[in-house]
Amino acid sequence: MDNREKELIERVLAGDAAAFEPLVTPYRGALIGLAVRIVPNPEDAKEVAQEALFKAFRYLRGCDPELGFRNWLFQIVVNTARDHRRREGHAARRLAAAVSDWDRPPAGDDPVTRLEKSQAKIRLRECLDILSDREREVFWLREIEELSVADTARALQSSSISVRVHLNRARGKVLRRFQEKYPDMTGEDR
């Protein structure tokens, strides 16, 4: 945990609630990004991220300095999302994902940006949907959020060996999908 985060946490715990915003804002996108990999319905993912944020404030005293604030926050998101997934059930999740407005271009940007964002979403989904839930969680934390293997294992409450196994499998699957769909982006045009 860096000193700035430590200082902000101490301020929040001392009663300065305003210090919470600079503490969590750097992870605003990551919160939703991680939640949506575990709970594919964007509305549910938003709820999960919101709940995780509330929990983070409420239980800030329990933040483990060894783990680091970011990893601790991700751990809360993972647990909250998994609880949500368990509650909702597999079938409901698939149905919700199918009928969601996931591909709808986000409002508020110019049309070109909206189109690019929309394409990014679609491509991300295409590449990550082939992964199992566990593989997607590991892949996202390790390869996109760039957590270390040990931190990924801690965030997922798993072992480093398990993380490595899932990561290798996920890398292979993602690469094959890229080679099928976007061979030009892997540097090996076919």
Add this chain to the structure above:
Amino acid sequence: MNRRDRAAFKNARASLRQWAGEDDGSGWTDGEWRRLIERAAAQGTEPIQAERFSALRPLVSAAATLVVLVWAAAFLLKTRPADLSARNAARPAEIAAPAGEDFRPLPEIVSPEDVGRAESSLSRPAAPLEIRRLLASTVETPRPSENKPAFTWISSETGLKIIWFTNNNLKLEDLP
């Protein structure tokens, strides 16, 4: 993954990271985010459950140990005398010959028919212990060769007979 695959994967990962970055923060508008932070801050912080439980943990474990010890002591004090008296009461009955039972000393050397008869009588659970012991010690069994010690064991419950043959060093050996 070979070197070529690793290089291809790195390129793919760079694209994924770029797409993830473009998708960044689409969940909340700035206004929504600020309201969310305010709502989170309004609830206040509290000690995590684990901390509360960790304070209670030694007390709970001490109480549980005490309960187990008290239960074990009570169990031993209650059951042990009764158990011993039951065992003592059972012993004479087991050793003593049943009333009216006819004790016939077995011949020193018995024929194979006698052995068979003795064994079949042993299979009856009511056979007196003395006869069984006598049988176990006196029944001669066929030996594979002379000067080879053998040990015979006859089960007092089932009459099952087991013979061990050994060499002169008292090591077990197979039948020829």
